Amino acid sequence: MRVGFVGWRGMVGSVLMERMRAENDFAGLESVFFSTSNPGGAAPKVAGGDPLLKDARDLAALASMDAIITCQGGDYTSAIHGPLRGRGWKGWWIDAASTLRMAPGSVIILDPVNRKVIERAIKEGKKDYIGGNCTVSLMLMALGGLFERDLIEWLSSMTYQAASGAGAENMTELMKQMAFLAGECQQVMADPAASALDMEKQATAALRGGHMPTEKFGAPLAASLIPWIDRAVEHGQTREEWKGSAETNKILGREDRPIPVDGLCVRVGSLRCHSQGFTLKLRKALPPAEVAEIVKGANPWVRLVENTKEATLAQLTPAAVSGKLEVPIGRLRPMLLGPEYYTAFSVGDQLLWGAAEPLRRMLGILRGG
Numbered sequence: 001m002r003v004g005f006v007g008w009r010g011m012v013g014s015v016l017m018e019r020m021r022a023e024n025d026f027a028g029l030e031s032v033f034f035s036t037s038n039p040g041g042a043a044p045k046v047a048g049g050d051p052l053l054k055d056a057r058d059l060a061a062l063a064s065m066d067a068i069i070t071c072q073g074g075d076y077t078s079a080i081h082g083p084l085r086g087r088g089w090k091g092w093w094i095d096a097a098s099t100l101r102m103a104p105g106s107v108i109i110l111d112p113v114n115r116k117v118i119e120r121a122i123k124e125g126k127k128d129y130i131g132g133n134c135t136v137s138l139m140l141m142a143l144g145g146l147f148e149r150d151l152i153e154w155l156s157s158m159t160y161q162a163a164s165g166a167g168a169e170n171m172t173e174l175m176k177q178m179a180f181l182a183g184e185c186q187q188v189m190a191d192p193a194a195s196a197l198d199m200e201k202q203a204t205a206a207l208r209g210g211h212m213p214t215e216k217f218g219a220p221l222a223a224s225l226i227p228w229i230d231r232a233v234e235h236g237q238t239r240e241e242w243k244g245s246a247e248t249n250k251i252l253g254r255e256d257r258p259i260p261v262d263g264l265c266v267r268v269g270s271l272r273c274h275s276q277g278f279t280l281k282l283r284k285a286l287p288p289a290e291v292a293e294i295v296k297g298a299n300p301w302v303r304l305v306e307n308t309k310e311a312t313l314a315q316l317t318p319a320a321v322s323g324k325l326e327v328p329i330g331r332l333r334p335m336l337l338g339p340e341y342y343t344a345f346s347v348g349d350q351l352l353w354g355a356a357e358p359l360r361r362m363l364g365i366l367r368g369g
């Protein structure tokens with residue numbers, strides 16, 4: 001199989017490369033690497049890989065691939081996918097960007113949750129397989145058991161999304177903001193007579209002083225947060241919030257009888273991992289032990305974390321979860337709102353199950369895995 005990789009050096013792409021190397025996925029593939037910024041440069045070294053980068057805008061070169069995996073982003077997909085299909089290319093298009101997710105001919109891929117939907121689409125001859133929104137995929141991995149049994153009447157997810165979810169340059173900006181803040185506060189922190197309030201005032205002055213690098217996020221994220229992700233759509237939602245309901249129901253193949261999903265999406269200063277606080281209304285009252293059993297049995301990656309301070313601090317933070325395929329869910333308890341209401345909190349590496357992992361597994365499915 002001749003596979004083209006586009007966007008392999010971005011946040012998602014570099015995690016995809018790591019995972020494919022770790023799982024020996026390159027063996028038996030003829031891998032060709034493309035670039036939008038450095039065609040002719042050296043390609044990453046992998047078994048069976050072409051040594052030079054090809055031009056990611058060269059349609060003829062792209063058309064010689066059996067499959068293309070792109071983590072380059074939505075603008076690239078918008079510019080290339082249509083013209084490539086237009087010239088009759090019938091290969092597999094596997095994409096991390098949102099552009100094609102809701103297109104009727106495409107499938108949103110999250111095989112531990114919707115393998116049957118994927119297999120049906122392959123049989124029907126569908127060729128576009130698109131990774132889901134990161135928070136949606138992680139929510140479905142965490143709550144898949146309840147969805148599978150159709151126990152959820154509605155769901156609200158309030159998110160706490162990492163800087164790297166916005167891409168490599170945004171994550172770099174957060175690191176620069178942290179360094180800037182540390183620099184601005186160095187003197188006050190070294191002063192033994194300075195109080196915590198003195199430090200806060202110095203830091204707040206730095207946040208508001210206009211010199212912090214904010215070109216990417218548009219506002220300070222370090223020592224702050226931004227309750228807005230992506231652009232505005234209808235009903236006062238952001239597009240990130242709109243994806244909650246639209247993509248969940250498409251992944252589950254139940255667009256004709258959708259489960260309402262809504263909430264606020266917030267960017268926070270974690271580097272990697274999206275966290276979410278859930279409010280669930282179940283279709284019927286269920287005892288906590290039964291809900292816990294259903295949640296933890298959904299797939300091999302979901303981990304139920306005991307609702308204690310010790311377990312939460314040790315297992316349910318971005319610091320603990322970054323770089324891991326496990327999707328821990330904790331703080332699970334019935335709410336005082338009524339016997340059908342539950343709350344829970346989940347943390348998942350959005351670069352793994354929220355992005356790269358479904359892409360590499362899709363390639364595996366196409367290779368007969």
Ligand code: NAP
Pocket residue numbers: 006007008009010011012013034035036037038071072073074096097098132133134164165166167168169350351354355
């Ligand atoms: P990204 O880090 O911004 O990378 C995209 C491209 O930007 C790279 O392939 C590279 O292209 C270029 N680039 C420019 N400066 C770079 C730098 N300093 N380091 C690395 N690459 C740089 O984007 P991404 O976060 O991987 O997202 C790719 C797609 O996946 C997007 O559509 C996004 O919405 C989607 N997605 C992202 C996440 C996530 O958590 N980040 C999760 C799910 C889906 P060239 O090599 O051609 O220059």
